[in-house]
Amino acid sequence: MQLNSLQLSHVLNVWPVARLASLDPMGHPHQVPVVFVCVDSLIYSPIDGKRKRGGTLQRVRNVAANASVSILLDHYAADWQQLWWLRVDAAADTVSAADGSFERVVAALQSKYPQYNTTAMFSSAPTLLRFRPLRHAAWSAQPIDWGSL
Numbered sequence: 001m002q003l004n005s006l007q008l009s010h011v012l013n014v015w016p017v018a019r020l021a022s023l024d025p026m027g028h029p030h031q032v033p034v035v036f037v038c039v040d041s042l043i044y045s046p047i048d049g050k051r052k053r054g055g056t057l058q059r060v061r062n063v064a065a066n067a068s069v070s071i072l073l074d075h076y077a078a079d080w081q082q083l084w085w086l087r088v089d090a091a092a093d094t095v096s097a098a099d100g101s102f103e104r105v106v107a108a109l110q111s112k113y114p115q116y117n118t119t120a121m122f123s124s125a126p127t128l129l130r131f132r133p134l135r136h137a138a139w140s141a142q143p144i145d146w147g148s149l
Contacts, residue, residue: 001138003086005041007146008136011073011086012038014149016112020045020129021070022062022092030058034129036071037108043071043090043131044105047123048116063092063129071131084140090131097126 003011020034034045047057063069069092074085095102105128110116138146 001140003136003138003146008086008088008133009038009041010147011149012036012043012088013112015073015086017073019072019074020059021072022059023066023068024058024062025065030062032059034059034071035109035113036131037105037112039101039105039108041133042101043088043133044095044109045129045131046106046109046121047127047129048119048121059129060094060127063094067091067093069131081141084138084144086136086138088131088133088136090133092129092131095128095130099128102126102128 016035017033018036019031021029021031024030035048036043036045038044047060069090071088071090072085073088074083076083095105106121106126109121
C-alpha cells in the first residue's frame with residue numbers, strides 16, 4: 001500500500017521511533033532504533049549524546065560505505081487487528097553543522113523530543129544522518145486512517 005505525501009509526512013512527524021537498517025561493508029545487516037524528524041521531505045536522525053560504546057558508530061560507518069538504508073516504523077498490539085508498519089527505503093549520508101538546514105533540524109528534534117532538554121543533542125561533533133526517501137511501502141491489518149495516528 002502507498003501513502004499519499006500528506007499521510008507519509010504526518011506519520012513521520014508524529015511517530016516517535018523507527019528502526020534503521022543498514023549494511024556493513026561485508027553486506028551484513030545492522031539494525032538500530034533511532035529517533036528522527038522529517039524536514040523538507042528529508043528524514044534526519046541525530047548522533048546524539050545518549051551513552052554509546054565510543055568511536056564512530058556502526059550506522060555511520062555503514063552509511064559511508066553504502067548509502068542504501070531502510071527505515072521501519074511499526075505499531076504492535078496484542079490485538080493483531082491493530083498492527084501496521086511503514087517502511088521507507090532511502091539514500092543516506094551524514095550532515096554536519098555547516099549544512100544550511102542544520103539549525104531547523106535541531107529545532108524540530110528538540111520540539112519532537114523534550115528529552116533533549118536534559119540529554120545532549122550530540123555526542124561530539126554535531127552530526128546528523130540524512131535520509132532521502134526513494135520509495136515507501138505500508139501495510140495494516142485493517143484499513144487505517146494514517147492521518148489520525
